[in-house]
Amino acid sequence: MSQQPHTSADAAAAVRQDFLHSFLLDPARHSPDAPAVVESPGAGRTTVTSYAQLTALTSQFADALTALDLEPGARVILEADAGAEAIALLLACSQAGLVFVPVSPQTPRPRLDLLLETVRPALHVQELNGSRSDLPRPLGTARFGPGGLTVERAPETGPPRRRTPCPTDPAYIIFTSGTTGRPKGVVMSHRAVVAFYRGMLAHGIAGPGDRIASTSPLQFDFSLLNIGLALGSGAAVVPVPPSLVRWPRHLLRVLRETGATQVNGVPSIWRQVLRHEPRRLAALTGLRGVLFCGEEFPLPELRHLQELLPAARIVNCYGATESMACSFADVPNPLPEGTERLSIGVAHPGAEILLVGADGRVIVEPGVPGEIHLRSPALFSGYWDDPEATAATLVPDPLCPQSGQRVLRSGDLAVRRPDGTYAFAGRTDSQVQINGNRVELGEVERRLADHPAATAAAALPLPLPGGGLQLAAFVVLAEDAPPAGAGDLRAFCAESLPSYMVPQEIRLVDRLPVTAHGKVDRAALAAQAAEDAGAAPDTADAAAGGAR
């Protein structure tokens, strides 16, 4: 429990605690010499950045940003992978009252252009060796490195209309897949993200001395959870370069050389490690924890992980970018026989899950599926420049619509179990998770249908023989269109979609089957694909289940 402020200085300090940077760099939580960021980009090249160094770098970056005289709330595109400097830079944006928008250096140019048009940032920042060029004015451009921030072209902006950042201001914007074919910008305020961190830290998932490997790229908020969990606990974050995560030996080398005690990531990061390097994994006896989020962990793989790391605490974190996350539940070890679905627990302290039926009624009986609605101080402020989508997701409290309070309508189904915890039970819409990446099938379908040779397209997840899902698409070509093959369609998608949204398999078909309601019959497509692959009939159900 935090102490009550006694003086006006204490009160002002308490308000400052509601900003991302001051909360995470609060000296009360760590000692200056303790490691804050540990990196190992190549064999034998481990570097440690202490809290004192991270704080100094953050201030140096913040001074350079403040000198640009931008108004609070101006957006900064941060195009980088996670590392000590990138972390200092996002904290510096917070310190300077600016909103960071993390973007992968692998983002296709048309998608970056779309983001630039959408959020109209004041500044684009990349690493010293970043290759982005020809960025349009009036955008300012800068590069960052261990030596500080170098402004290449100052932003062209008017005099600031406001001066004082408030905790209700946006701290960051994260872009996720959108149903309408445009990515949706999830705006999170300082107050919301700090409220989330406070709720998360109450679970005691990490402590000083921990080294938390973060396997998610910076543009996903999972990496922000890891940074918050590590710095908020006085522990160190270990950003694993995205190019190494999918290579079991490289991943294990990073974990070994950095002395990682916890590994956080989507379930699919474990698949290749379990298959190819079980002994090397079991030899990492310093691993005390695993936290996963983003999708259900296939139970056979989870059991295998428990066997190899018998002493590790495994935490199932459930939630969506719109509230960063929602709940943390310890996975029982061993998993009881007959377990079909994992518990997602209950919402973190300060938040509450409510289940709502299709008829709008709040469900109180155990075992009856309903849509998760989340009441929380950590909800997003809205989708950037999209009031319609915001109103559809931040909805009046179903229990007391008169109050003006909004809750998050998640699109996720769950059932309450007799012990009061919840079990995840799929989606209400066509959002799917491919290797933990959120994909709106509609966004993929729109891109395919934009191809001059295509008249209709349906995307869906299909099971891979070795486990996991791949994104597949069925495309109908126009009769009079110039010839196009699956390779052309894939290349067309890759021009503007992130790689995880490019269908791995594209089939050309004469027509798309439809249901009695005239909707594309994805279950029939999945069944057809399973039949073609000679798979067991229940595989088709699994594929259709994620995309009702």
Ligand code: 8PZ
């Ligand atoms: C799940 C689960 C789960 C999510 N079991 N389905 C942020 C910070 C740390 C950890 C995780 C996050 C999330 N924002 C990650 C994430 O996946 N966000 S998302 O917005 O891209 O997707 C959210 C959706 O993924 C949820 O609505 C669920 O459908 C699904 N999901 N966690 C089963 N533990």
